[in-house]
Amino acid sequence: MAAGRGVRHAAAAGLLSVLLLTGGCFRAHPLPALPPEVVRAGLTQDDYALRQSFADGRFDDALSLVSPKGRFVPGDELLASLYRASALYYAGRFDTSGLALDRAAVLADDRYTKSISRNLLAAVTSDGTLPYEPSQTERLMMNYYGMLDFLRRGDVGGAAVEARRISALFESFDSRKDSVDVRTRALLNYLAGATFEAAGEKNDAAVSYRVARALVGDSALPFPAEPKKQRRSRGGARPPAADSTTGEVIVVIEHGYVAHRVPRLVLIPVTEDEFDKFGGKPEETLAAAAAISARTLVWIATDQDRFLWHDEDDDRELRMDDRSSQAAYLLPVAWTSLQRPYHPAWRGAVVVDSMVRRSFGVNADLCDAMANDFRRSRAAAIMRGVVRAGAKLALAEAAARKLEKKKGEFAGSVARWATDAINVATERADIRQWRLLPGELSIVRLSLPAGPHELSLDYAPGDGAATRRIALGTVDIRPGRIAFATTRLWDDGVLAPRRRVVVSGR
Incomplete structure (x- = not known):
């Protein structure tokens, strides 16, 4: 028996x-069949449609798909807010993307306090029917986008507030030096430090840089030189002032999609x-x-x-x-x-004024x-x-x-x-997540003469692939200041034989 x-x-x-x-579940009106390679990759119809919109540079179309009445808006309010925030951010609507991120953060904080009751309810229903609770990495990336959102608007003070929230999250999360996600945590601490530095908050910047260094060492990220104590010369004269004709630019490159x-x-x-x-x-x-x-x-x-x-x-x-x-x-x-x-080995370099060239690799694997x-x-x-x-x-x-x-x-x-x-x-598997996050993050830091400079990328998407020159736009370097430039390489990571790379300068 x-x-x-x-x-x-x-x-x-x-x-x-x-x-x-x-x-x-089954839809009332079946959608077009997915390509076999997309099915094998475990992607849904929603994933495929959104990725196609982003890859083609149709950010407004992607936004319409995840709007409150959109075809592929997630059923959970928090997750829907994150999807809308992504679409708004890459469409260049930074004010409204910040509002969507704020709404997601409020919901995430509320749900975190109710996690015990959530576990009890999931034991009798299923995880997928309960309110979505973002992972630690997703919580950190919410503030990452909030920080970049303010930087794109030229609001360094607002960006510093988001950087401080990242630091607070790290204090509440497990801070052990784990070999798996240590590079992501180091990079986010580094960006927080750079934001503090740009806002003139030197002490907070030093703390964030110190945490990042402790996680990955001095050579893994482009840390600024340690400030040296200035001493008066004989006769009481002050030393000469630092070079006031140069500034810096930090370029953040996002690549592909998260697992x-x-x-x-x-x-x-x-x-x-x-x-x-x-x-x-x-x-x-x-x-x-x-x-x-x-x-x-x-x-x-x-x-x-x-x-x-x-x-x-x-x-x-x-x-x-x-x-x-x-x-x-x-x-x-x-x-x-x-x-x-699927992401084969790629090569990349930041190019300044078609002359200065700085190669970069992956600094963090999400x-x-x-x-x-x-x-x-x-x-x-x-x-x-x-x-x-x-x-x-x-x-x-x-x-x-x-x-x-x-x-x-x-x-x-x-x-x-x-x-x-x-x-x-x-009994259904809960596959919900913020699936629009990038898979890899890279950072390049350059010291440049004051004035406008043209930035571009030299990018080869795989072994043996031809290098492409991709324009990022003009950056205005101010003496003694830090500028920020961000971009994303929309690599679908699925359709390998027909791969295309579309860059968003947003």
């Missing part, structure tokens, strides 16, 4: 994987004794879920990359191989993994930062999933047994399949 149940639940898991691939979540399914074997505890006393249910979750996390630890990352050729199902116990049921838990966009966010949350997510899936199956089994006693074995079997179908329909 137990073996038969295991087969039945495995079949139900197969149905769940089909629903996971389709997002767990995106794709739906997967974890099949976890449970014993008859463990299964019988679900649906009973709450303490027994939690104890069984804790034991199953701990066993699952040990299994994950033995092959972390397979569980965390997903490649196009990987199976959507992750079956736990547990030979220490005799499985009576396979517990299907909806899960997500990250898929890193895909790694997202992966670390995933690692921080996976234990709680596994626990919620096990409690939810186990409780659903226990309730279904109890109802089926009751019907089986009254109507016979066939009626009980039909009831099991029906309740399995209901459980499948309500």
Whole structure:
């Protein structure tokens, strides 16, 4: 009987994987079929349409897609605000993009205080039906865009406020020197320091630079020279003033897209004794879920990359191989993994007035930062999933047994399949995230003579690809001041054979 149940639940898991691939729902009016390479990359119709708009430079079209009545606006208010903020920012509407970021920040702060109750609710529904709570990296990037937003408006004081918020977030987050996302955190501290420096807040700038140096060392980022204490010369005369004919420009280059979540399914074997505890006393249910979750996390630890990352050729199902116990049921838990966009090695350099040339590489990989966010949350997510899936199956089994006693074995079997179908329909992988974030960040810092200068990029999108000269515009260098220039290379990271690069100077 137990073996038969295991087969039945495995079949139900197969149905769940089909629903996971389709997002767990069907649209009333089917959309055009996606290219096969887009499907293999785990992108949705929404992702594809938005990326095409950005890649073609149609930022107003992208904004219309994520407007309050847009075709692809996320259902969650916070996530919708982030999508609108991105579209507004790259469309050059900096005032309104700041308002969208402020709204998202207010919602994020409110939801962070309610995270405990959120975990309890997710144990009986699903993560995807609850209010979206942004990851640590997403919280930091909200203030990153807020900072750049003010800088693009020429409001250095407002940018310094956002920089201070970044510093405050770092103080509240785990500050350990983690090798995975350390470069992203160092770069954001560096940008905060540069913003403080531009605003004349030297002490705050020194602190942010010091934190960034402690994370990645002196050579990973273009740090300014350490200020030297000035001494009076003999006779009491002051030393000569610093060169007042030069200033600096910091160029921030965003590239590609961050790794995106794709739906997967974890099949976890449970014993008859463990299964019988679900649906009973709450303490027994939690104890069984804790034991199953701990066993699952040990299994994950033995092959972390397979569980965390997903490649196009990987199976959507992750079956736990547990030979220490005799499985009576396979517990299907909806899960997500990250898929890193296809980005071959590229070459880039900032060019000033068609003469000065400064090469640059990747200073921060946001895909790694997202992966670390995933690692921080996976234990709680596994626990919620096990409690939810186990409780659903226990309730279904109890109802089926009751019907089986009254109507016979066939009626009980039909009831099991029906309740399995209901459980499948309500158990969906939560693939929500701020999917418009860049995948890589680079910084170039140049000291230039005062006056206007033409900036451009020399960019080759892959090995053997021809170098393209891309104009960024004119920057006005003021003596002793710091100017900022930002741009994004819209590399879709999916359609490798037909890749195109469109640059936004916004």
